[in-house]
Amino acid sequence: MTTPPSLSSARAFLLDGDGVLYRGSEPLPGARAFIDALNASGTPYLLLTNNATRTPEQLAAKMAPMQLAIDAAHIFTSAQATALWLQDRYPAGARILVVGEDGLRVALSQGGFRLVDEHRQAELVVAGLDRTVTYARLAEATLAIGRGCPFIASNPDKSIPTERGVEPGAGALIAFLQAATGVTPPMIGKPEADFFHQAMRSLGVTPDETVMVGDRYETDILGAHNAGIRSAAVLTGISRAAEFAAAAAPPTWVFEDLVALLGAWRET
Numbered sequence: 001m002t003t004p005p006s007l008s009s010a011r012a013f014l015l016d017g018d019g020v021l022y023r024g025s026e027p028l029p030g031a032r033a034f035i036d037a038l039n040a041s042g043t044p045y046l047l048l049t050n051n052a053t054r055t056p057e058q059l060a061a062k063m064a065p066m067q068l069a070i071d072a073a074h075i076f077t078s079a080q081a082t083a084l085w086l087q088d089r090y091p092a093g094a095r096i097l098v099v100g101e102d103g104l105r106v107a108l109s110q111g112g113f114r115l116v117d118e119h120r121q122a123e124l125v126v127a128g129l130d131r132t133v134t135y136a137r138l139a140e141a142t143l144a145i146g147r148g149c150p151f152i153a154s155n156p157d158k159s160i161p162t163e164r165g166v167e168p169g170a171g172a173l174i175a176f177l178q179a180a181t182g183v184t185p186p187m188i189g190k191p192e193a194d195f196f197h198q199a200m201r202s203l204g205v206t207p208d209e210t211v212m213v214g215d216r217y218e219t220d221i222l223g224a225h226n227a228g229i230r231s232a233a234v235l236t237g238i239s240r241a242a243e244f245a246a247a248a249a250p251p252t253w254v255f256e257d258l259v260a261l262l263g264a265w266r267e268t
């Protein structure tokens with residue numbers, strides 16, 4: 001066995017939120033201290049989230065009562081990544097029919113696109129999680145995709161853990177549209193390497209100095225592997241130690257929680 005490199009070589013971090021920094025409305029052990037250490041040392045970091053329902057400002061406001069001092073500028077959502085992805089491929093002002101909430105709608109309008117409600121007006125269809133979606137909305141999206149409008153998905157997660165248990169995620173709504181149209185959309189978000197590369201570009205950092213911190217193997221850790229960066233898994237969320245150990249591309253490090261991770265980062 002080779003000795004893993006020291007985490008103290010990390011110069012930039014990409015962080016997952018749920019299961020890493022907080023669970024529901026409770027901060028996880030070490031989260032405040034870790035964020036305070038990142039802020040105090042001026043270490044570049046971004047919270048990288050597949051949750052496209054909230055704007056960065058809304059997510060920052062959710063974390064403020066937990067004393068997690070992460071401002072909107074340190075948050076990068078799959079909705080923002082979707083807007084950047086579309087800007088590279090479609091003209092400004094393109095008309096988009098959105099299945100999604102504020103986070104996605106605001107990111108696309110701020111990205112210079114026009115939002116429309118009718119399939120006849122649409123040039124593109126973008127889908128993410130929408131917890132108030134109606135059949136009528138899904139029908140408009142289906143008709144637009146059926147007419148040949150490109151279909152793009154902003155978050156592949158099929159389920160979301162909630163206080164009540166496991167509820168349907170964006171991926172489940174996207175599967176509905178896929179079933180109705182036979183079209184498989186490109187997915188923007190973890191574990192796609194693009195999302196990680198966009199984040200590092202906006203921080204101005206390189207893959208070899210960056211570490212992804214996450215709790216879910218198939219998004220955070222696999223995504224870091226796809227993007228060619230090192231990863232630190234924590235055991236405060238979804239995936240268990242055995243899953244990380246058995247993975248074909250395991251995380252570079254596994255820590256009990258952020259308390260242990262912060263200790264390792266501070267070691268010289």
Ligand SMILES: [Mg+2]
Pocket residue numbers: 016017018019020214215216237
């Ligand atoms: Mg998570």
